[in-house]
Amino acid sequence: MDYVLLTEQFLNGFQLGIILFLMAAGLTLVFGIMDLVNLAHGSMFMIGAFVGGTIAVVTGSFVIGVILMIPAMLIIGIVVEMTTLRTLYPRDHLDHVLATFGLILFFNEATRLIWGPEGLVVPLPDFLEGSVALGAITYPVYRIVIIVVGLLVALGLYILVSRTRIGMLIRAGASNRTMAGALGVNIPMLFSVVFGIGAVLAGLAGLIITPITAAQIGMGEDVLILAFVVIVIGGIGSIRGAFIASIVTGVIDTMGRSFLDVFLLLFLPENAAESAGPALSSMMIYILMAAILFFRPQGLFPPKGAG
Amino acid sequence: MNSPAPQTNTDICLAARGLQKSFGGLTATDNLSLEAARGEIHAVIGPNGAGKTTLVHLLSGMLRPDGGEILFEGRDITRLSAPARVNQGLARSFQITSIFRDFTVLENVMLSVQAGQGHSFRFWRPAARDESLRAPARELLERVGLGDRIDVTAGNLAHGEQRQLEIAISLATNPTFLLLDEPMAGMGPEESQGMIEFLKALKGDYTMLLIEHDMDAVFALADRITVLVYGKAIATGTPDEIRNDASVRAAYLGDETGEETG
Amino acid sequence: MVDWKSPANILTIIVVGLCAVVPFLAPALGEPFYVIVFARIMIWAIAAVSLNLIMGYGGMISFGHAVYLGIGGYAIGILAFHGVTSVWIQWPVAIGACAVISLIFGAISLRTRGVYFIMITLALAQMLFFLSVSAERYGSDDGLNILARSDFGVRFFSLEDNMTMYYTIFAVLLASVFISWKLVHSRFGVVMRAAKSNDTRVQAVGVSTYRYRLMAFVIAGVMCGIAGLLQANFERFVSPDMMNWPRSGELIFMVVLGGMSTLFGPVTGAFVFLMLSEILSSWTIHWHIIFGPFLVLVVLFARGGIHGLLTPGSDRE
Numbered sequence: 103m104d105y106v107l108l109t110e111q112f113l114n115g116f117q118l119g120i121i122l123f124l125m126a127a128g129l130t131l132v133f134g135i136m137d138l139v140n141l142a143h144g145s146m147f148m149i150g151a152f153v154g155g156t157i158a159v160v161t162g163s164f165v166i167g168v169i170l171m172i173p174a175m176l177i178i179g180i181v182v183e184m185t186t187l188r189t190l191y192p193r194d195h196l197d198h199v200l201a202t203f204g205l206i207l208f209f210n211e212a213t214r215l216i217w218g219p220e221g222l223v224v225p226l227p228d229f230l231e232g233s234v235a236l237g238a239i240t241y242p243v244y245r246i247v248i249i250v251v252g253l254l255v256a257l258g259l260y261i262l263v264s265r266t267r268i269g270m271l272i273r274a275g276a277s278n279r280t281m282a283g284a285l286g287v288n289i290p291m292l293f294s295v296v297f298g299i300g301a302v303l304a305g306l307a308g309l310i311i312t313p314i315t316a317a318q319i320g321m322g323e324d325v326l327i328l329a330f331v332v333i334v335i336g337g338i339g340s341i342r343g344a345f346i347a348s349i350v351t352g353v354i355d356t357m358g359r360s361f362l363d364v365f366l367l368l369f370l371p372e373n374a375a376e377s378a379g380p381a382l383s384s385m386m387i388y389i390l391m392a393a394i395l396f397f398r399p400q401g402l403f404p405p406k407g408a409g
Numbered sequence: 410m411n412s413p414a415p416q417t418n419t420d421i422c423l424a425a426r427g428l429q430k431s432f433g434g435l436t437a438t439d440n441l442s443l444e445a446a447r448g449e450i451h452a453v454i455g456p457n458g459a460g461k462t463t464l465v466h467l468l469s470g471m472l473r474p475d476g477g478e479i480l481f482e483g484r485d486i487t488r489l490s491a492p493a494r495v496n497q498g499l500a501r502s503f504q505i506t507s508i509f510r511d512f513t514v515l516e517n518v519m520l521s522v523q524a525g526q527g528h529s530f531r532f533w534r535p536a537a538r539d540e541s542l543r544a545p546a547r548e549l550l551e552r553v554g555l556g557d558r559i560d561v562t563a564g565n566l567a568h569g570e571q572r573q574l575e576i577a578i579s580l581a582t583n584p585t586f587l588l589l590d591e592p593m594a595g596m597g598p599e600e601s602q603g604m605i606e607f608l609k610a611l612k613g614d615y616t617m618l619l620i621e622h623d624m625d626a627v628f629a630l631a632d633r634i635t636v637l638v639y640g641k642a643i644a645t646g647t648p649d650e651i652r653n654d655a656s657v658r659a660a661y662l663g664d665e666t667g668e669e670t671g
Numbered sequence: 672m673v674d675w676k677s678p679a680n681i682l683t684i685i686v687v688g689l690c691a692v693v694p695f696l697a698p699a700l701g702e703p704f705y706v707i708v709f710a711r712i713m714i715w716a717i718a719a720v721s722l723n724l725i726m727g728y729g730g731m732i733s734f735g736h737a738v739y740l741g742i743g744g745y746a747i748g749i750l751a752f753h754g755v756t757s758v759w760i761q762w763p764v765a766i767g768a769c770a771v772i773s774l775i776f777g778a779i780s781l782r783t784r785g786v787y788f789i790m791i792t793l794a795l796a797q798m799l800f801f802l803s804v805s806a807e808r809y810g811s812d813d814g815l816n817i818l819a820r821s822d823f824g825v826r827f828f829s830l831e832d833n834m835t836m837y838y839t840i841f842a843v844l845l846a847s848v849f850i851s852w853k854l855v856h857s858r859f860g861v862v863m864r865a866a867k868s869n870d871t872r873v874q875a876v877g878v879s880t881y882r883y884r885l886m887a888f889v890i891a892g893v894m895c896g897i898a899g900l901l902q903a904n905f906e907r908f909v910s911p912d913m914m915n916w917p918r919s920g921e922l923i924f925m926v927v928l929g930g931m932s933t934l935f936g937p938v939t940g941a942f943v944f945l946m947l948s949e950i951l952s953s954w955t956i957h958w959h960i961i962f963g964p965f966l967v968l969v970v971l972f973a974r975g976g977i978h979g980l981l982t983p984g985s986d987r988e
Contacts, residue, residue: 139786189971195786196732200927201970203920208963215957327797327916330790338786381805388798392779395791399783469875495877507872509865520865523858524876529883531858539858582876 106239111360112353117245119352120252124307125329126336126344127259128300134339135272136293138187139195141202143304143329144322145209150175150305151317152217155224164227164313171309172302179301180294187297188290206323214319222317224309248310255303256345263341272296328355331391337401347402351387359383422447422482422586422616423468423499429476430463430640437463438474439640445586445618450608452619452627455637456660461620462504464637465590468618469501470494481586496527500584504591504620506571510564514555514574517563518546521581546581553577553607569600576607586616593623605629628652636660678981683935686942690844694837710837712945713844714902719925719937720847721894726923727932728855729887730867734789734919735776735796739892741803741914742769743899748815748909758821758830765900766893772799773892777885793916803911814910821904830904840901844938847894852934854890863887864932928969930978939977 129143153174158167186205190198226244233240263269271292274282283289308322315321332351336343363379370378394402423445430438437460445451455461466472468479470491478487486494495501509517519542523529526541536542550556553573558566563574572592579587592608593601605626608617612630621627627634628648635645638660644651651657689696690709697705718740725731746765755761780791809815820830830836854860866873866880873880903909912918921944929940947965951958973980 133786139789186967193970195789196923196927197970197974199732199734199789199920200924201967203924204963204966204970206963207959207966211957211959211963215960323916327793331794334787334790334794381802384801384805385798388794391794392791395783395787396779399787490879492874492877492879495875501875503872503875507869507875509868509872511868512865516861520861520873521876523861524873524878527877529858529862529878530886532860533853533857535856536858536861537856578872578876 107360108357109237109239110241111357113241113245113249115353115356116349117248117252117352118356119349120249121307121311121325122329122332122352123252123256123345123348124303125325126332126348127256127341128303129326129329130333130336130339130341130344131272131296132300133333135296136191138190139198139202140187140300141199141326142182142205142209143300144326145206146175146179146301146304147308147322147325148213148317148319149178149209149308150301151224151308151312151321152213152222153178154305154309155222155312155317156217158224158309159222164224164230167224168306168309171305175302175305176298179298182301183294183297188293191293210319217317219319221319222312224312224317226313230313244313251306251310255306259341268295328387331387334401335391335394337403340401340403343401343403351390354390355383355387358386362386420447421445421480423618424480425464425468425477426480427477428464428467428474428479430460430467430472430474437640438467441477441637441640441642443635443642443645445616446633447616448613449632450612450617450619450630452621452631452634453637454621454624454627454634458639459637460640461637462590463640465501465504465588465620468588469499495524495582495584498583498585499588500579500582500586501588502575502579502590502592504594506568506575508563508571508574508578510562512563513560514550514563514566515543515546515559517574518549518577518581519543521578522546522549525582549577549581553580554603569596569603572596572600572604573607576604580611580615584615587611587618589617589619589621591620591622593621593626601626679930679933679935679978682939682977682981686935686939687845690841694834706833706837708945708949710840710905711902712942713840714898714905715922715925715945716938716941717840717844717847717898717901718895718922719929719941720844720851721891721898722922723926723931723937724851724854724894725884725887725891726926727936728860728867729863729884731781731884731888732789732923733780733792733888733891734916734923735792735794736891736895736922737916737918738776738796738799738914739769739773739895740899740902740918741799741909741911742772743896743901744903744909744913745803745809745815745899746896747821747900747903748817749809751817751819752809752815756819756822758823761821762900765896769893769896769899770889773889774885777888777892781881781884781888793919796914796919797916800911800914800916803914810910812911814908814912817903817907817909820907821900836905840905843897843901847897848934848938850894854887855934859883859886924966924969926976927974928976930976933976933978936976936978943977 125143125147129140132138132140132143150171154167154171157170158164161167186201190201230244230247233242234246263272271282271287274287308317328351332347333344335351336347359380362383363375366375366379421444426442428438428441441464443451443453453461453464463472467474470489470493474487478485480486481494481497481499484497486497489497509520512520516537519536522542522545523536547556547559550559553576555570555573555577558570563571566574572594576592593604596604601623608630611617619627619630631648633645633647634651635642636651636657643660644654644657646654690713693709694706697703718736722733722736725733743765746768747761750761750764776792776795780788780795783791803809804811820836823829828835830839855864862873862878862880862883866883870880899913902913925940925944926937927940928944929938930936948958948962951961
């Protein structure tokens with residue numbers, strides 16, 4: 103048993119889970135509070151990567167790119183919310199799906215128009231390059247940074263939602279929008295803020311992954327679908343559910359891809375295991391989702407009183 | 410004080426025994442037993458929060474009880490799904506009108522007739538022209554008083570007419586038992602009177618469990634009444650017995666004109 | 672009964688009429704390419720008609736419907752790859768595969784509602800998409816070429832003849848609309864439409880709606896699979912992109928654009944959607960930048976689709 107590989111892949115899976123969590127948190131907040139199915143969330147992921155990446159390249163500093171990306175995504179998110187999404191709230195979910203699908207086409211094409219079809223390479227700053235020794239293994243510094251940043255964001259979200267006034271307003275709006283509005287909470291502004299937060303989280307996820315994968319047109323869509331799988335498994339509207347489901351999903355997906363063929367070798371002949379391995383491993387996370395939903399259609403941690 | 414129900418089992422259409430249902434810390438139904446004798450109109454009354462809605466959901470099959478059993482015509486239906494119970498002959502109407510707003514009045518009832526016939530996995534012949542659906546539907550709508558409204562889109566009916574349609578849909582499956590959830594809800598005095606007369610005319614053909622707030626209707630229609638308070642049945646008896654029952658008075662009836670509290 | 676002079680019906684007659692005469696008209700006008708365009712429109716129209724069955728009439732928004740195009744197509748492709756070209760084997764296998772998979776996917780998905788349903792259908796379709804991408808033997812990303820079309824084994828009828836191919840697609844399109852019409856008006860269709868309108872009430876009159884939805888889901892999956900096998904034959908090519916999620920989104924759009932829960936809406940929708948794509952893409956490669964907002968505007972202002980706009984006084988969806 104190659105424990106080094108096992109640990110590496112576990113950490114990789116954890117890191118993937120962190121990225122998924124950043125996406126899923128925004129998605130589940132927006133869906134849980136505003137009842138909006140937002141397929142264009144993946145576009146926020148992409149825009150964060152391109153805008154933040156461009157700032158990083160222009161200023162020469164990745165860190166400045168990250169810092170300036172935050173207000174940029176906040177503004178972009180709020181503008182999108184106020185112009186297009188606001189009209190969708192009273193509509194049914196099909197309308198949300200259709201309209202945000204149209205937005206995806208628009209954003210992908212606009213990105214292609216501005217940055218060209220090749221994408222954008224965002225280099226890592228020197229101090230984040232290289233690997234570090236963690237016990238018996240050596241692991242890339244940057245991936246550890248991603249994990250740490252993600253955990254800090256998770257902690258920050260938790261504090262925001264459960265300990266601050268804004269968090270309280272968010273929870274009130276989620277639980278009973280009309281009543282919260284009647285009590286004087288500025289619901290439209292609350293929604294804009296929530297959407298903005300979601301856009302920042304998605305943009306952060308997009309930007310921090312670019313040193314590893316580069317910024318590409320349409321990069322948001324695959325992550326988006328996984329993020330939706332995550333929030334369905336975790337329970338729509340639940341940040342805690344999103345966190346747990348993200349990490350589980352990330353780890354299972356990554357380790358599955360690495361080890362499924364080994365596992366299959368236990369009871370399949372070599373040919374079959376080699377061809378079935380990759381095929382099955384890409385399906386694994388969806389099989390997991392189907393299984394969970396078969397037994398618990400409302401997800402693992404449905405928020406109380408919701409749905 | 411409980412008035413004894415008829416003795417032999419075949420005279421009991423629906424029996425609930427020891428029903429128990431809790432939601433988290435809240436006990437909505439507490440060791441509830443009641444029986445509806447064949448052909449009778451059995452009313453269930455109680456203040457708000459007494460658990461009437463939960464009882465309706467338990468009997469119709471939308472909720473499963475935590476404990477206890479439900480017997481229909483002597484058969485245990487506690488584990489049956491809602492549609493399966495309807496197929497046994499147990500129909501319900503809804504307190505908040507639940508009809509098919511985009512269909513015409515006739516189509517609404519035709520669907521229910523079709524469901525009652527049990528032949529819905531048919532893919533070829535047009536249902537709209539099927540006389541075996543149209544005729545019973547038309548006839549039922551005449552009985553209910555909507556005979557001249559059959560081609561109106563259901564969503565365009567007046568409220569009282571929609572309540573009538575609600576009942577017609579429930580009757581169309583040819584049930585033996587009717588669970589009526591506040592049929593008088595939202596009706597003015599004239600309409601209520603019409604509904605009362607209609608339900609009176611049904612007596613004997615069906616066994617009815619009537620959940621109602623409207624005390625005039627209850628005392629005009631009911632053969633027996635069960636009073637529910639905090640999920641418990643505190644008394645069962647004839648209208649006179651209930652009217653004179655001290656515990657009922659204390660808990661619910663308020664004054665002689667039947668004004669309810671809460 | 673049917674008002675043949677209504678704008679919506681006139682449009683339908685024009686679209687169907689065009690499909691019927693294009694193989695003669697287009698070459699005569701010096702634009703033979705349009706025969707291919709119309710063949711593709713018709714294939715998409717069949718898929719859209721099948722989606723309309725469950726989405727328009729049944730209220731089930733499947734974001735993974737294009738997967739059945741892929742299943743039908745790959746059944747043909749894989750069998751052809753292994754030398755099986757007889758239509759009498761290929762087509763039943765394709766249909767059978769779609770029936771089985773739609774039964775499984777439907778059984779899982781229909782346990783959920785609303786957004787959950789949308790997401791699960793999407794995820795299950797993605798699963799098969801990734802499976803086909805990883806199938807290196809069958810071309811993976813690059814797709815699989817199909818050298819010979821399905822062979823009927825008789826000399827007087829061969830799909831290798833392009834006219835025969837075209838009119839086979841046309842016939843299947845008419846048949847699928849006819850089947851759709853029959854289904855919607857049958858007792859089965861009444862239950863479906865009622866369940867869309869008020870599911871609780873349907874259950875309260877004794878009908879277990881899950882079974883009906885599942886049946887509809889399978890019928891729609893098979894019909895879409897037939898569109899897929901026609902596509903494989905027509906294009907002589909299958910690839911995972913036949914069933915990627917943007918395809919499913921486009922299918923949903925065609926149905927909504929044409930007019931949900933109308934009989935010919937999906938056909939008109941496919942026609943307008945694809946013609947618009949053709950025209951816009953010939954103006955600029957960045958046509959999505961116009962198309963995207965166009966879709967948003969349709970959703971916001973023309974929710975009843977084209978047939979809705981053309982039917983006066985209709986308070987369609």
